[in-house]
Amino acid sequence: MKLIQITDTHLVGPGLRLYGLDPRARLDAAVADINHHHADAELVIVTGDLTHWGEVDAYRNFRAAMRPLRIPYAVLVGNHDRRGPCLDVLAAAPRDAHGFVQGWRDTPAGRLVFLDTLDETSHGGQLCDRRLAWLRQTLAETPADRPLYLFMHHPPFAVGVDMMDRIALADSAALIAVIKPARARVRHLFFGHVHRPIAGSWLGIPFSTLRGTNHQVCFDLAPGAPHLTTHEPPAYAVVLIGETEVVVHTHDYLDDSPRFPFSKPDLDDRTYMLGPFPALGRPGK
Numbered sequence: 401m402k403l404i405q406i407t408d409t410h411l412v413g414p415g416l417r418l419y420g421l422d423p424r425a426r427l428d429a430a431v432a433d434i435n436h437h438h439a440d441a442e443l444v445i446v447t448g449d450l451t452h453w454g455e456v457d458a459y460r461n462f463r464a465a466m467r468p469l470r471i472p473y474a475v476l477v478g479n480h481d482r483r484g485p486c487l488d489v490l491a492a493a494p495r496d497a498h499g500f501v502q503g504w505r506d507t508p509a510g511r512l513v514f515l516d517t518l519d520e521t522s523h524g525g526q527l528c529d530r531r532l533a534w535l536r537q538t539l540a541e542t543p544a545d546r547p548l549y550l551f552m553h554h555p556p557f558a559v560g561v562d563m564m565d566r567i568a569l570a571d572s573a574a575l576i577a578v579i580k581p582a583r584a585r586v587r588h589l590f591f592g593h594v595h596r597p598i599a600g601s602w603l604g605i606p607f608s609t610l611r612g613t614n615h616q617v618c619f620d621l622a623p624g625a626p627h628l629t630t631h632e633p634p635a636y637a638v639v640l641i642g643e644t645e646v647v648v649h650t651h652d653y654l655d656d657s658p659r660f661p662f663s664k665p666d667l668d669d670r671t672y673m674l675g676p677f678p679a680l681g682r683p684g685k
């Protein structure tokens with residue numbers, strides 16, 4: 401099964417730019433690329449910071465950009481979002497009984513669980529008692545043989561980029577306590593927020609995140625490093641899920657560097673091909 405992750409689209413009003421870039425044009429390009437190459441995906445998940453200022457116009461702009469998408473999508477909220485306008489404008493936003501942007505979706509590969517870590521008073525993340533209770537119940541009610549995949553905006557741990565770690569999820573200990581009973585069934589954690597390509601594991605759960613579709617966060621691991629944005633290339637992730645593996649590709653969809661065969665380098669005349677490539681099984685099948 402194939403999933404697509406997009407994150408941190410940071411849309412503003414139509415025609416407006418952000419940090420010298422056009423967020424709508426960049427999301428349009430991602431949607432076109434996904435339609436062209438990955439129309440067989442089960443779902444696209446946009447892991448928060450859909451808009452930059454949380455304005456109704458920006459959510460309408462986001463909705464318009466996503467309209468041509470040939471596969472269904474779901475959205476999460478991030479620290480730059482506002483719940484009210486998001487829920488008013490986007491039918492793709494899940495909603496729990498308390499009005500948080502939370503929900504789950506069953507797929508052939510298992511249950512996808514979408515969490516709302518937005519604290520509308522801060523850029524840091526929060527999971528209050530009501531949201532954690534919803535997660536506890538959702539995990540408890542998921543059939544024991546069904547794998548779980550978690551999606552959230554804020555990482556529940558430090559990634560080593562100082563200014564982002566200051567606005568990570570607060571009180572991750574409470575989340576850990578809720579997840580622990582189901583930890584063995586959680587096959588992957590996907591998040592956004594940090595605008596960087598990062599992979600690893602947390603509590604033994606593999607995780608990944610990726611660059612946003614507009615601006616990025618400067619890679620600087622020095623303590624107290626300034627909070628700088630960059631124009632590193634945007635990406636989306638293609639997730640291939642099989643019986644035994646979860647494979648996460650990140651694709652720089654605006655890359656236009658040259659493509660050429662491995663077998664015919666221009667610079668020397670040595671033979672690079674050692675023989676025919678053996679047939680391989682495909683991940684996600």
Ligand SMILES: [Fe+2]
Nearest residue numbers: 408449478593
């Ligand atoms: Fe963001």
